[in-house]
Amino acid sequence: MRYVRSVLSAAALAALTVGTTAALTAPASAAPNTTPQKVCGSSYKTVNSAAVGSLGTVYLTYNASNGKNCVATIRNTPGAVQEMSAWVGVPDTGEYDEDYGNYTSYAGPTYVYGKGHCVDWGGHIKNVHVQVTGTNCGALKENRVTFVR
Template structure:
C-alpha cells in the first residue's frame, strides 16, 4: 500500500510540473504586442508606448535614409476597431502623416523624413491614446 501511495504522489508531482510548464508557455492577452516589422528593413525601434492592455505604439527610425515610422499594434487581432498612428514635425498644428481607421491588427505604418529634426508621434486603439504628443529629437 505504501509503495503505490509513493508512486501516485510521484505521478501527481510529475503532472504538476508538466502542467506548470505548459501554463507558462501559453501567451496571455495581457502580454504587450511586439513590433511587427511593417515599416520595412533597416528600421529600428527607438521608442514605444504601451496602450494599457490594448496594444503598443512603436516609433522606429532608419538611419540610412533619415525616415521615421510609426505603427500601432494590437495585442490580440480580432474584429476591426478604431486605431490610429500619427507622425509630424514637432509643434505642427496637425498630423503630417496619419493613418486612422478600423483595423484588425495594426494601424500604419506612417513615414516621415525628419533627419536631425524633432518629431511628435502618437498611436491609439479606440479611446486609449498614447497620452498626448510623444516627442523625439534625433
C-alpha cells in the same frame, strides 16, 4: 453488431471533430501577429515606444539610411475590427503623416523625414490615445500623454 459499430464510429468522428476544432482555435490571448519591422520595413529600427493602455503599443522606428521615421500602432491581441490610428509629425518642417481607420491588428505605417529634427508621434486603439511630443532629438525632454475618451 452493425448498429454498435455505427454508434462507435459516429462517436469517434465527433470526438475527432471536437479535438481538431479545439486544436485549430487560437488561444484567447494570442500574441501580436506582426512587428514594427514588418509594418514599416526591415531596415527600420525601433527607437521608442509607448503602451496604449493594455490594448497594444505605438512604436516609433527610424531608418538611418534614409533619415525617415515610421510609426505603427500594434494591438496586443488581434481580432475584431477596432478603431485605430498611428501618426507622426515634425514640428520644425510641418511634415505630418497619419493612418486612421478600423483594423484587426495594426494601424500604419506612417512616415516622415526626421533626421536632425524632434518628432511628435502617437496613436490610439478604441478609446485609449497616446501622444508623445518632442522626442528623439537629443537633450530635449519628451512629453508623454495617455488619455481615454
